[in-house]
Amino acid sequence: MSQIQERGSTHVYKVNKISKEEMDSMVARCVYEQPPFCSAACPLKLDTRAMLKAAAEGDFKKALQLYEKIAPFPLILSAGCEAPCEAKCRLGEVGESVAIRAVERAVARFGEQSRLGGIFRSKKRKTAAILGADLFTLLLAGELEKKAYPVTVFCEQEGYEDYLRACAPFLDEESFALELKRLREKDIQLECNCRLDEAFYADKQSAFDLLCASDAVRAKLFPEAEPVAELMFCEQERLVSGKTEGVLGAAFGAKKAALTVDRLAQNLDPRNTRGSEGAVESRLYTALGEAKALRRVPLPEGGYDAEGAAAEAGRCIQCHCEECLKSCAYLKHYKKHPGLLAKEIYNNTQIIMGDHPLNKPMNACSLCGQCTVVCPNDFDMAQVCAAARRNMVSTDKMPLAPHEFALMDMLFSNGEAFLCRSQPGYTQCKYLFFPGCQAAAIAPETVKAAYLDLCERLEGGVALLLGCCGAIGDWAGREELSGQTRELIDRELAKLGDPLVIAGCPTCKKELQGHEGLRLTGIWDVLRQIGLPEGAKGLDRPMALHDACGARGNAETQQAIRDLAQSLGCTLVETEDSGDRSPCCGYGGLTAYASREVAGEMTEKCLERSEAPYLSYCMACRDRFARQGRESRHILELCYGTDAGSPPDISEKRRNRLRLKNELLQDIWQEEAMEKKLDYSLAFTDEARRMMDERMILIEDVIAVLEDFRVSGEAIEDEDGLLVARRRVGNATFWVKFSRAGEGYLVQRAWSHRMHVVKREG
Amino acid sequence: MAIEKNYYTIDPEGKLHCVKCGVPLIKGKAKFMYLDNGFPVELPVCPVCGFVYVPEELALGKVASVERALEDK
Numbered sequence: 001m002s003q004i005q006e007r008g009s010t011h012v013y014k015v016n017k018i019s020k021e022e023m024d025s026m027v028a029r030c031v032y033e034q035p036p037f038c039s040a041a042c043p044l045k046l047d048t049r050a051m052l053k054a055a056a057e058g059d060f061k062k063a064l065q066l067y068e069k070i071a072p073f074p075l076i077l078s079a080g081c082e083a084p085c086e087a088k089c090r091l092g093e094v095g096e097s098v099a100i101r102a103v104e105r106a107v108a109r110f111g112e113q114s115r116l117g118g119i120f121r122s123k124k125r126k127t128a129a130i131l132g133a134d135l136f137t138l139l140l141a142g143e144l145e146k147k148a149y150p151v152t153v154f155c156e157q158e159g160y161e162d163y164l165r166a167c168a169p170f171l172d173e174e175s176f177a178l179e180l181k182r183l184r185e186k187d188i189q190l191e192c193n194c195r196l197d198e199a200f201y202a203d204k205q206s207a208f209d210l211l212c213a214s215d216a217v218r219a220k221l222f223p224e225a226e227p228v229a230e231l232m233f234c235e236q237e238r239l240v241s242g243k244t245e246g247v248l249g250a251a252f253g254a255k256k257a258a259l260t261v262d263r264l265a266q267n268l269d270p271r272n273t274r275g276s277e278g279a280v281e282s283r284l285y286t287a288l289g290e291a292k293a294l295r296r297v298p299l300p301e302g303g304y305d306a307e308g309a310a311a312e313a314g315r316c317i318q319c320h321c322e323e324c325l326k327s328c329a330y331l332k333h334y335k336k337h338p339g340l341l342a343k344e345i346y347n348n349t350q351i352i353m354g355d356h357p358l359n360k361p362m363n364a365c366s367l368c369g370q371c372t373v374v375c376p377n378d379f380d381m382a383q384v385c386a387a388a389r390r391n392m393v394s395t396d397k398m399p400l401a402p403h404e405f406a407l408m409d410m411l412f413s414n415g416e417a418f419l420c421r422s423q424p425g426y427t428q429c430k431y432l433f434f435p436g437c438q439a440a441a442i443a444p445e446t447v448k449a450a451y452l453d454l455c456e457r458l459e460g461g462v463a464l465l466l467g468c469c470g471a472i473g474d475w476a477g478r479e480e481l482s483g484q485t486r487e488l489i490d491r492e493l494a495k496l497g498d499p500l501v502i503a504g505c506p507t508c509k510k511e512l513q514g515h516e517g518l519r520l521t522g523i524w525d526v527l528r529q530i531g532l533p534e535g536a537k538g539l540d541r542p543m544a545l546h547d548a549c550g551a552r553g554n555a556e557t558q559q560a561i562r563d564l565a566q567s568l569g570c571t572l573v574e575t576e577d578s579g580d581r582s583p584c585c586g587y588g589g590l591t592a593y594a595s596r597e598v599a600g601e602m603t604e605k606c607l608e609r610s611e612a613p614y615l616s617y618c619m620a621c622r623d624r625f626a627r628q629g630r631e632s633r634h635i636l637e638l639c640y641g642t643d644a645g646s647p648p649d650i651s652e653k654r655r656n657r658l659r660l661k662n663e664l665l666q667d668i669w670q671e672e673a674m675e676k677k678l679d680y681s682l683a684f685t686d687e688a689r690r691m692m693d694e695r696m697i698l699i700e701d702v703i704a705v706l707e708d709f710r711v712s713g714e715a716i717e718d719e720d721g722l723l724v725a726r727r728r729v730g731n732a733t734f735w736v737k738f739s740r741a742g743e744g745y746l747v748q749r750a751w752s753h754r755m756h757v758v759k760r761e762g
Numbered sequence: 763m764a765i766e767k768n769y770y771t772i773d774p775e776g777k778l779h780c781v782k783c784g785v786p787l788i789k790g791k792a793k794f795m796y797l798d799n800g801f802p803v804e805l806p807v808c809p810v811c812g813f814v815y816v817p818e819e820l821a822l823g824k825v826a827s828v829e830r831a832l833e834d835k
Contacts, residue, residue, distance in 0.1 A: 712782070716813065719778070749818060
């Protein structure tokens with residue numbers, strides 16, 4: 001097979017369902033959206049992290065807005081809250097927790113009060129009466145006022161001051177004065193000097209839609225009633241009330257009661273649809289290594305002043321889990337944490353009709369597995385993206401364009417450039433060298449030298465297989481193609497008596513591990529065992545070792561490479577994120593084909609770790625680093641004293657594979673190579689070669705166009721006298737602009753498009 | 763008669779010639795087709811052999827962006 005069928009239509013209205021469980025099992029591993037521990041511990045769900053951030057920045061107005069969301073009377077709450085947040089603050093594990101309550105108090109004192117509670121706000125139609133004076137009913141009045149219920153409080157006290165004193169007797173004078181002012185400003189009717197007896201209650205029952213009472217009033221009116229604590233509700237009496245303990249307990253009780261009022265106001269069962277209430281456990285991961293200020297800012301007797309509160313709030317390390325974002329250029333590019341990105345990618349596969357906006361991000365992941373290593377919960381973005389790609393291929397919704405060139409390259413490697421031979425003199429071999437398609441494309445001389453060396457120093461015969469391991473098909477989500485490759489390789493190995501495969505590339509090794517019964521080793525292990533060939537030598541200057549993502553999780557391979565480097569006399573520079581944490585060069589997962597931009601950022605991320613020349617053991621890494629202008633060597637180049645030089649373009653990569661095959665056929669197996677020769681000259685301007693590489697146009701594509709022109713004579717001539725011919729090759733139409741040059745052609749420009757174009761009648 | 767829609771028009775203005783037929787290309791009716799979608803256009807066409815010319819700017823500009831949009835459908 002030399003072509004891949006383009007999908008027939010955009011009008012495919014089916015999807016392969018991904019179950020919610022399957023999606024959740026992966027998405028939920030990402031803890032980015034988990035609440036910080038302080039907020040999780042707060043039954044009122046204060047966004048403590050954001051409040052502390054605002055306070056640290058000196059923005060007390062914003063901080064107070066956040067605090068007022070959970071505290072209608074902020075000085076009351078901050079005066080008496082038991083502060084479970086402080087007990088859960090992660091700083092407490094390495095030093096002193098943030099003095100959150102003291103910061104809250106400063107925020108309440110120095111923050112500008114929000115003006116939301118104005119009397120001109122549109123009100124709800126259902127009215128609420130609150131009987132009694134205790135902390136619970138005061139806070140409930142505040143909660144209901146916030147929810148825009150017309151609220152009337154009936155109490156036995158004589159006025160605002162008496163009432164507030166009865167509700168919050170623990171307030172100091174300054175706080176009392178401030179909260180009294182706040183109470184007066186709130187849109188709460190206060191009816192004083194009431195006798196809260198049965199007759200009074202009966203009267204209010206007919207006048208108000210919703211009735212609430214302090215626990216003391218409830219006990220007087222309905223001594224037998226048993227309030228449900230989770231709802232703060234006496235069901236039989238339809239009275240919102242309940243017992244609470246402490247300031248935080250009263251605040252939480254008021255929150256629950258306000259929600260019950262909401263449900264009752266809508267004539268709904270107060271038990272249902274309440275959402276999550278109260279404190280929760282958080283699974284957030286926090287890197288405590290970044291904590292610096294471990295001691296609290298000393299707390300003066302009267303509380304922090306604004307400066308002190310800002311300094312204390314500034315100690316908060318703003319617990320966030322961004323471990324993967326720190327390391328992965330792909331996640332950083334899309335500026336999304338993997339849980340969210342995964343959810344969007346899963347959803348992308350489930351779109352029946354219309355645009356699939358996440359196709360590019362889905363195809364831009366290098367499937368390298370770094371995120372799984374750095375994530376404290378083993379989040380696996382590769383699994384998500386690979387599954388999504390397979391899913392979309394299975395429904396014929398996957399665009400071929402991003403992966404077609406790579407897939408065609410794979411077919412070329414396993415077609416025209418494929419070679420599998422036993423060592424001369426052997427029909428069956430003990431070993432088979434599998435250098436990998438990239439090694440043959442980028443460093444053919446090195447492959448040849450390695451093969452000759454293995455033939456010479458290993459006993460029992462060494463076969464050679466030049467081809468692709470199938471990783472490209474897997475990465476593209478095309479299981480059919482990778483399956484065909486698997487069959488091809490297994491068939492060839494069987495013919496050779498199932499030799500031990502010596503992989504030259506860690507990704508090939510990983511891919512070949514999927515073959516049943518296939519025995520496998522790496523050339524690095526073999527060289528470590530039999531010793532380096534004569535003349536092997538490292539560079540005379542320090543090199544930065546880049547671990548290949550194909551060797552992630554394979555400590556033995558990583559160590560073997562280090563041992564080899566040492567034997568070569570290399571001085572290795574330690575880099576950040578090495579070993580299993582190593583980033584991808586941008587080739588993996590076909591990123592370089594799906595998004596050059598992301599691939600470029602990945603390469604940059606690799607190279608920013610050191611200024612030294614890079615030593616790698618995957619030819620794709622070697623190539624991408626060299627393309628970025630960095631001195632870059634594959635360890636086999638040092639072992640065999642070869643230098644692959646500057647990186648080849650896409651056409652040279654193919655030609656290198658063919659040349660290697662033909663040269664080996666001639667030199668080792670004495671077979672005449674079938675090399676096609678052109679019977680005319682063909683030259684390119686530098687500009688043409690540059691644009692061909694950028695536009696993924698091969699010399700072979702240009703030749704196809706010119707061959708067609710030579711037969712059909714079809715071309716146009718532009719006003720500069722240049723000729724333009726075209727030909728449909730596979731799924732694209734290639735255009736070549738050229739001039740005649742003696743017996744041949746000089747190619748000036750080339751472009752392509754995937755659309756068919758035809759003449760229309762009429 | 764309904765006015766026929768054209769998504770794109772290029773008039774060669776006599777600047778392009780068909781090498782095979784030796785005649786100037788004219789503004790003619792053509793159609794782009796991709797993934798079961800069709801777009802009527804007017805492009806330089808040879809009035810004799812029907813060769814339809816897609817200039818580089820068009821291929822890399824409008825055509826490429828429509829291709830990308832359709833590929834993600």
